[in-house]
Amino acid sequence: MAGIYRSTRYVLQNAFGSRSLPGAVRFYSQKPDPAPLINVDVDSKTGVATVTMNSPPVNTLNTPFLNEMGGVIKELEKNKTRGLILTSSSNSVFSAGLDIMEMYKAPRDQMAVFWTTLQNTWLSLYRTGIPTVAAINGHAPAGGCLLALSCEYRVMVGPKFTIGLNETQLGIVAPPWFLICMREAVGPRQTELALTSGKMFTATEALNIGLVDQLVSNKEEALAEAHKFIARFAKIPPLARKLTKEFTRQEGIKYMEEKMLDDLETFVDVASSPSAQKGMEMYLEALKKKST
Numbered sequence: 001m002a003g004i005y006r007s008t009r010y011v012l013q014n015a016f017g018s019r020s021l022p023g024a025v026r027f028y029s030q031k032p033d034p035a036p037l038i039n040v041d042v043d044s045k046t047g048v049a050t051v052t053m054n055s056p057p058v059n060t061l062n063t064p065f066l067n068e069m070g071g072v073i074k075e076l077e078k079n080k081t082r083g084l085i086l087t088s089s090s091n092s093v094f095s096a097g098l099d100i101m102e103m104y105k106a107p108r109d110q111m112a113v114f115w116t117t118l119q120n121t122w123l124s125l126y127r128t129g130i131p132t133v134a135a136i137n138g139h140a141p142a143g144g145c146l147l148a149l150s151c152e153y154r155v156m157v158g159p160k161f162t163i164g165l166n167e168t169q170l171g172i173v174a175p176p177w178f179l180i181c182m183r184e185a186v187g188p189r190q191t192e193l194a195l196t197s198g199k200m201f202t203a204t205e206a207l208n209i210g211l212v213d214q215l216v217s218n219k220e221e222a223l224a225e226a227h228k229f230i231a232r233f234a235k236i237p238p239l240a241r242k243l244t245k246e247f248t249r250q251e252g253i254k255y256m257e258e259k260m261l262d263d264l265e266t267f268v269d270v271a272s273s274p275s276a277q278k279g280m281e282m283y284l285e286a287l288k289k290k291s292t
Protein backbone atom coordinates (compact mmCIF):
# COMPACT_ATOMS: atom_id res chain seq x y z
CA MET A 1 0.00 0.00 0.00
CA ALA A 2 2.67 2.47 1.06
CA GLY A 3 4.57 1.80 -2.19
CA ILE A 4 1.55 2.58 -4.29
CA TYR A 5 0.89 5.69 -2.25
CA ARG A 6 4.41 6.94 -2.92
CA SER A 7 4.48 6.02 -6.58
CA THR A 8 1.00 7.49 -7.16
CA ARG A 9 2.08 10.74 -5.54
CA TYR A 10 5.17 10.74 -7.70
CA VAL A 11 3.20 10.23 -10.92
CA LEU A 12 0.70 12.93 -9.98
CA GLN A 13 3.44 15.35 -9.08
CA ASN A 14 5.07 14.69 -12.43
CA ALA A 15 1.79 14.97 -14.25
CA PHE A 16 0.63 18.16 -12.57
CA GLY A 17 3.90 19.71 -11.42
CA SER A 18 2.50 20.28 -7.95
CA ARG A 19 4.20 20.39 -4.61
CA SER A 20 1.14 19.94 -2.41
CA LEU A 21 -1.24 17.13 -3.20
CA PRO A 22 -4.10 16.60 -3.56
CA GLY A 23 -5.45 20.18 -3.54
CA ALA A 24 -3.17 21.39 -6.29
CA VAL A 25 -4.57 18.94 -8.83
CA ARG A 26 -8.00 20.52 -8.53
CA PHE A 27 -7.22 23.06 -11.18
CA TYR A 28 -6.86 22.34 -14.82
CA SER A 29 -5.15 24.25 -17.56
CA GLN A 30 -7.65 23.88 -20.33
CA LYS A 31 -6.04 23.41 -23.72
CA PRO A 32 -8.09 24.72 -26.63
CA ASP A 33 -9.73 21.69 -28.17
CA PRO A 34 -10.92 21.80 -31.77
CA ALA A 35 -13.57 19.16 -31.05
CA PRO A 36 -15.10 19.74 -27.61
CA LEU A 37 -16.48 16.70 -25.84
CA ILE A 38 -18.91 18.94 -23.95
CA ASN A 39 -21.00 21.76 -25.40
CA VAL A 40 -22.08 24.68 -23.27
CA ASP A 41 -24.99 26.90 -24.19
CA VAL A 42 -25.83 29.77 -21.83
CA ASP A 43 -29.34 31.22 -22.12
CA SER A 44 -28.85 34.97 -22.45
CA LYS A 45 -32.12 35.76 -20.66
CA THR A 46 -31.90 33.43 -17.67
CA GLY A 47 -28.13 32.93 -17.40
CA VAL A 48 -28.71 29.17 -17.15
CA ALA A 49 -26.16 26.93 -18.88
CA THR A 50 -27.11 23.75 -20.68
CA VAL A 51 -24.06 21.51 -20.55
CA THR A 52 -24.39 18.80 -23.18
CA MET A 53 -22.10 15.78 -23.05
CA ASN A 54 -21.12 15.06 -26.62
CA SER A 55 -18.60 12.24 -26.66
CA PRO A 56 -20.01 9.55 -28.97
CA PRO A 57 -20.96 6.81 -28.88
CA VAL A 58 -21.85 6.64 -25.18
CA ASN A 59 -20.24 9.58 -23.27
CA THR A 60 -17.79 7.42 -21.37
CA LEU A 61 -15.95 9.25 -18.61
CA ASN A 62 -12.26 9.18 -19.43
CA THR A 63 -9.45 11.54 -18.45
CA PRO A 64 -9.83 14.07 -21.31
CA PHE A 65 -13.61 14.16 -20.87
CA LEU A 66 -13.36 14.64 -17.11
CA ASN A 67 -10.72 17.33 -17.47
CA GLU A 68 -12.98 19.17 -19.87
CA MET A 69 -15.94 18.83 -17.52
CA GLY A 70 -13.84 20.18 -14.63
CA GLY A 71 -12.83 23.15 -16.80
CA VAL A 72 -16.44 23.82 -17.80
CA ILE A 73 -17.64 23.89 -14.17
CA LYS A 74 -14.80 26.22 -13.18
CA GLU A 75 -15.59 28.56 -16.06
CA LEU A 76 -19.33 28.60 -15.27
CA GLU A 77 -18.57 29.42 -11.64
CA LYS A 78 -16.27 32.25 -12.70
CA ASN A 79 -19.02 33.68 -14.90
CA LYS A 80 -21.61 33.47 -12.11
CA THR A 81 -23.89 31.25 -14.15
CA ARG A 82 -27.41 31.00 -12.66
CA GLY A 83 -27.86 27.28 -13.20
CA LEU A 84 -26.32 24.20 -14.79
CA ILE A 85 -28.36 21.61 -16.65
CA LEU A 86 -26.44 18.46 -17.47
CA THR A 87 -27.68 16.44 -20.43
CA SER A 88 -26.50 14.36 -23.39
CA SER A 89 -26.43 14.80 -27.15
CA SER A 90 -27.20 11.08 -27.57
CA ASN A 91 -30.78 9.91 -28.09
CA SER A 92 -30.31 6.86 -25.90
CA VAL A 93 -27.37 7.25 -23.50
CA PHE A 94 -26.87 9.90 -20.82
CA SER A 95 -23.45 8.47 -19.95
CA ALA A 96 -22.15 4.88 -19.92
CA GLY A 97 -20.08 5.71 -16.84
CA LEU A 98 -16.37 5.32 -16.41
CA ASP A 99 -14.44 4.37 -19.49
CA ILE A 100 -13.55 0.77 -18.76
CA MET A 101 -10.53 1.14 -21.06
CA GLU A 102 -9.03 3.53 -18.48
CA MET A 103 -9.03 0.64 -16.01
CA TYR A 104 -8.69 -2.53 -18.08
CA LYS A 105 -5.05 -3.59 -18.46
CA ALA A 106 -4.06 0.00 -17.70
CA PRO A 107 -0.77 0.73 -15.95
CA ARG A 108 -1.18 1.77 -12.33
CA ASP A 109 0.12 5.28 -12.97
CA GLN A 110 -2.46 5.81 -15.74
CA MET A 111 -5.20 4.52 -13.42
CA ALA A 112 -3.99 6.95 -10.75
CA VAL A 113 -4.17 10.00 -13.01
CA PHE A 114 -7.59 8.89 -14.25
CA TRP A 115 -9.00 8.40 -10.74
CA THR A 116 -7.60 11.68 -9.43
CA THR A 117 -9.19 13.52 -12.33
CA LEU A 118 -12.50 11.79 -11.57
CA GLN A 119 -12.29 12.65 -7.87
CA ASN A 120 -11.62 16.33 -8.58
CA THR A 121 -14.23 16.72 -11.27
CA TRP A 122 -16.81 14.94 -9.15
CA LEU A 123 -16.07 17.22 -6.19
CA SER A 124 -16.40 20.32 -8.39
CA LEU A 125 -19.81 19.21 -9.62
CA TYR A 126 -21.06 17.91 -6.27
CA ARG A 127 -20.20 21.02 -4.26
CA THR A 128 -20.68 23.82 -6.78
CA GLY A 129 -22.81 26.71 -5.57
CA ILE A 130 -24.52 26.80 -8.97
CA PRO A 131 -27.94 25.07 -8.90
CA THR A 132 -27.52 21.82 -10.84
CA VAL A 133 -30.04 19.57 -12.57
CA ALA A 134 -29.51 16.35 -14.52
CA ALA A 135 -31.82 16.05 -17.51
CA ILE A 136 -31.33 12.31 -17.95
CA ASN A 137 -32.26 11.61 -21.54
CA GLY A 138 -30.82 8.10 -21.83
CA HIS A 139 -29.30 5.19 -19.91
CA ALA A 140 -27.21 6.19 -16.92
CA PRO A 141 -25.28 3.22 -15.53
CA ALA A 142 -22.57 3.46 -12.83
CA GLY A 143 -20.53 6.66 -13.32
CA GLY A 144 -23.42 8.00 -15.44
CA CYS A 145 -25.70 7.54 -12.44
CA LEU A 146 -23.06 9.18 -10.23
CA LEU A 147 -23.05 12.28 -12.45
CA ALA A 148 -26.83 12.51 -12.13
CA LEU A 149 -26.73 11.90 -8.37
CA SER A 150 -24.17 14.69 -7.98
CA CYS A 151 -26.71 17.18 -9.30
CA GLU A 152 -29.36 18.62 -6.99
CA TYR A 153 -32.36 17.47 -9.01
CA ARG A 154 -32.96 14.71 -11.53
CA VAL A 155 -35.52 14.72 -14.32
CA MET A 156 -35.54 11.48 -16.29
CA VAL A 157 -36.99 10.66 -19.66
CA GLY A 158 -39.12 7.51 -19.35
CA PRO A 159 -40.06 4.83 -19.62
CA LYS A 160 -37.40 2.95 -21.55
CA PHE A 161 -34.11 4.18 -20.05
CA THR A 162 -32.38 2.75 -17.00
CA ILE A 163 -30.25 4.13 -14.19
CA GLY A 164 -28.27 2.67 -11.32
CA LEU A 165 -24.95 1.84 -9.72
CA ASN A 166 -24.27 -1.56 -11.32
CA GLU A 167 -20.59 -1.91 -10.36
CA THR A 168 -20.92 -5.26 -8.58
CA GLN A 169 -22.16 -6.77 -11.84
CA LEU A 170 -18.71 -6.02 -13.28
CA GLY A 171 -16.91 -7.48 -10.27
CA ILE A 172 -15.86 -4.01 -9.10
CA VAL A 173 -17.02 -1.99 -6.13
CA ALA A 174 -18.67 1.42 -6.01
CA PRO A 175 -16.46 3.48 -3.69
CA PRO A 176 -17.88 5.12 -0.55
CA TRP A 177 -18.50 8.50 -2.19
CA PHE A 178 -20.66 6.88 -4.91
CA LEU A 179 -22.53 5.20 -2.09
CA ILE A 180 -22.94 8.44 -0.12
CA CYS A 181 -24.52 10.09 -3.17
CA MET A 182 -26.94 7.19 -3.58
CA ARG A 183 -27.80 7.15 0.12
CA GLU A 184 -28.50 10.88 0.08
CA ALA A 185 -31.11 10.26 -2.62
CA VAL A 186 -32.73 6.97 -1.61
CA GLY A 187 -31.69 6.22 1.98
CA PRO A 188 -29.57 3.39 3.45
CA ARG A 189 -31.98 0.46 2.92
CA GLN A 190 -32.52 1.02 -0.80
CA THR A 191 -28.82 1.79 -1.23
CA GLU A 192 -27.73 -1.53 0.22
CA LEU A 193 -30.33 -3.45 -1.78
CA ALA A 194 -29.41 -1.64 -5.00
CA LEU A 195 -25.63 -1.70 -4.73
CA THR A 196 -25.11 -5.24 -3.50
CA SER A 197 -27.03 -6.53 -6.52
CA GLY A 198 -25.83 -3.85 -8.96
CA LYS A 199 -29.46 -3.19 -9.87
CA MET A 200 -30.31 -1.03 -12.85
CA PHE A 201 -33.68 0.67 -12.32
CA THR A 202 -36.23 1.51 -14.95
CA ALA A 203 -37.19 5.18 -14.93
CA THR A 204 -40.45 4.35 -13.12
CA GLU A 205 -38.68 2.26 -10.48
CA ALA A 206 -36.13 5.04 -10.06
CA LEU A 207 -38.93 7.53 -9.43
CA ASN A 208 -40.57 5.20 -6.91
CA ILE A 209 -37.45 4.94 -4.74
CA GLY A 210 -36.47 8.62 -5.11
CA LEU A 211 -33.45 8.00 -7.30
CA VAL A 212 -34.92 10.53 -9.72
CA ASP A 213 -37.30 13.37 -8.86
CA GLN A 214 -39.48 13.59 -11.95
CA LEU A 215 -40.34 11.57 -15.05
CA VAL A 216 -41.04 13.16 -18.40
CA SER A 217 -41.55 11.77 -21.86
CA ASN A 218 -38.87 13.53 -23.89
CA LYS A 219 -35.74 15.64 -23.70
CA GLU A 220 -37.51 18.95 -24.37
CA GLU A 221 -39.78 18.37 -21.37
CA ALA A 222 -36.78 17.36 -19.29
CA LEU A 223 -35.02 20.62 -20.13
CA ALA A 224 -38.17 22.65 -19.45
CA GLU A 225 -38.59 21.03 -16.01
CA ALA A 226 -34.90 21.57 -15.27
CA HIS A 227 -35.30 25.29 -16.02
CA LYS A 228 -38.34 25.40 -13.73
CA PHE A 229 -36.36 23.84 -10.89
CA ILE A 230 -33.59 26.40 -11.26
CA ALA A 231 -36.13 29.25 -11.39
CA ARG A 232 -37.18 28.32 -7.83
CA PHE A 233 -33.98 29.94 -6.59
CA ALA A 234 -34.50 33.30 -8.28
CA LYS A 235 -35.31 35.01 -4.99
CA ILE A 236 -33.02 33.01 -2.70
CA PRO A 237 -29.80 34.81 -1.75
CA PRO A 238 -27.02 32.83 -3.50
CA LEU A 239 -24.65 32.68 -0.51
CA ALA A 240 -27.34 31.29 1.80
CA ARG A 241 -28.20 28.73 -0.86
CA LYS A 242 -24.59 27.75 -1.50
CA LEU A 243 -23.75 27.29 2.20
CA THR A 244 -26.93 25.31 2.81
CA LYS A 245 -26.04 23.01 -0.08
CA GLU A 246 -22.53 22.62 1.27
CA PHE A 247 -23.81 21.75 4.78
CA THR A 248 -26.27 19.24 3.32
CA ARG A 249 -23.49 17.59 1.32
CA GLN A 250 -20.91 17.74 4.09
CA GLU A 251 -20.43 13.98 4.37
CA GLY A 252 -19.41 13.53 0.74
CA ILE A 253 -17.27 16.67 0.67
CA LYS A 254 -15.50 15.72 3.89
CA TYR A 255 -14.92 12.19 2.69
CA MET A 256 -13.23 13.42 -0.47
CA GLU A 257 -11.23 16.17 1.21
CA GLU A 258 -9.92 13.89 3.93
CA LYS A 259 -9.69 10.54 2.18
CA MET A 260 -8.69 11.43 -1.35
CA LEU A 261 -5.37 9.63 -1.33
CA ASP A 262 -6.66 6.59 0.58
CA ASP A 263 -9.52 6.37 -1.89
CA LEU A 264 -7.03 6.56 -4.76
CA GLU A 265 -4.88 3.78 -3.33
CA THR A 266 -7.89 1.57 -2.77
CA PHE A 267 -9.08 2.18 -6.31
CA VAL A 268 -5.73 1.30 -7.89
CA ASP A 269 -5.44 -1.82 -5.70
CA VAL A 270 -8.98 -3.03 -6.36
CA ALA A 271 -9.13 -2.13 -10.05
CA SER A 272 -5.78 -3.76 -10.83
CA SER A 273 -6.58 -6.96 -8.92
CA PRO A 274 -6.84 -10.11 -11.06
CA SER A 275 -10.49 -10.62 -10.15
CA ALA A 276 -11.50 -7.07 -11.12
CA GLN A 277 -9.50 -7.32 -14.34
CA LYS A 278 -11.21 -10.62 -15.16
CA GLY A 279 -14.62 -9.07 -14.42
CA MET A 280 -13.88 -6.15 -16.74
CA GLU A 281 -12.60 -8.47 -19.47
CA MET A 282 -15.78 -10.54 -19.38
CA TYR A 283 -17.93 -7.42 -19.29
CA LEU A 284 -16.13 -5.87 -22.27
CA GLU A 285 -16.53 -9.13 -24.20
CA ALA A 286 -20.25 -9.14 -23.43
CA LEU A 287 -20.55 -5.51 -24.60
CA LYS A 288 -18.69 -6.32 -27.82
CA LYS A 289 -20.84 -9.40 -28.48
CA LYS A 290 -23.97 -7.34 -27.93
CA SER A 291 -22.88 -4.64 -30.40
CA THR A 292 -21.95 -7.11 -33.21
Ligand SMILES: CC/C=C\CC/C=C/CC(=O)SCCNC(=O)CCNC(=O)[C@H](O)C(C)(C)COP(=O)(O)OP(=O)(O)OC[C@H]1O[C@@H](n2cnc3c(N)ncnc32)[C@H](O)[C@@H]1OP(=O)(O)O
Nearest residue numbers: 096097098099100101139141142143172173267270287291
Ligand atom coordinates in the same frame (compact mmCIF):
# COMPACT_ATOMS: atom_id res chain seq x y z
C1 LIG B 1 -12.70 0.64 -5.14
C2 LIG B 1 -13.16 1.14 -6.40
C3 LIG B 1 -12.90 0.25 -7.57
C4 LIG B 1 -13.52 0.44 -8.70
C5 LIG B 1 -14.57 1.44 -8.89
C6 LIG B 1 -14.85 1.60 -10.32
C7 LIG B 1 -16.12 2.30 -10.55
C8 LIG B 1 -16.66 2.21 -11.77
C9 LIG B 1 -17.86 2.88 -12.15
C10 LIG B 1 -18.18 2.75 -13.62
O1 LIG B 1 -18.72 3.66 -14.18
S1 LIG B 1 -17.72 1.33 -14.46
C11 LIG B 1 -18.51 1.44 -16.05
C12 LIG B 1 -19.85 0.82 -15.96
N1 LIG B 1 -20.58 1.05 -17.18
C13 LIG B 1 -21.46 0.19 -17.66
O2 LIG B 1 -21.70 -0.85 -17.09
C14 LIG B 1 -22.14 0.55 -18.95
C15 LIG B 1 -21.73 -0.36 -20.04
N2 LIG B 1 -22.40 0.02 -21.27
C16 LIG B 1 -23.66 -0.31 -21.56
O3 LIG B 1 -24.38 -0.92 -20.79
C17 LIG B 1 -24.17 0.09 -22.91
O4 LIG B 1 -23.06 0.46 -23.69
C18 LIG B 1 -25.17 1.26 -22.88
C19 LIG B 1 -26.52 0.79 -22.30
C20 LIG B 1 -24.65 2.45 -22.07
C21 LIG B 1 -25.43 1.76 -24.33
O5 LIG B 1 -25.82 0.69 -25.15
P1 LIG B 1 -25.73 0.84 -26.74
O6 LIG B 1 -26.28 2.15 -27.14
O7 LIG B 1 -26.33 -0.39 -27.30
O8 LIG B 1 -24.17 0.94 -27.05
P2 LIG B 1 -23.09 -0.26 -27.07
O9 LIG B 1 -23.28 -1.13 -25.89
O10 LIG B 1 -23.10 -0.90 -28.41
O11 LIG B 1 -21.74 0.56 -26.83
C22 LIG B 1 -21.14 1.31 -27.88
C23 LIG B 1 -19.63 1.15 -27.75
O12 LIG B 1 -19.21 1.73 -26.51
C24 LIG B 1 -18.48 0.75 -25.75
N3 LIG B 1 -18.76 1.00 -24.31
C25 LIG B 1 -19.95 1.06 -23.73
N4 LIG B 1 -19.81 1.36 -22.42
C26 LIG B 1 -18.48 1.49 -22.19
C27 LIG B 1 -17.71 1.81 -21.03
N5 LIG B 1 -18.28 2.07 -19.83
N6 LIG B 1 -16.38 1.88 -21.16
C28 LIG B 1 -15.78 1.64 -22.35
N7 LIG B 1 -16.46 1.33 -23.50
C29 LIG B 1 -17.80 1.27 -23.40
C30 LIG B 1 -19.03 -0.58 -26.24
O13 LIG B 1 -18.13 -1.61 -25.94
C31 LIG B 1 -19.20 -0.32 -27.71
O14 LIG B 1 -17.91 -0.39 -28.28
P3 LIG B 1 -17.72 -0.95 -29.78
O15 LIG B 1 -16.23 -0.84 -30.02
O16 LIG B 1 -18.21 -2.37 -29.78
O17 LIG B 1 -18.55 -0.04 -30.64
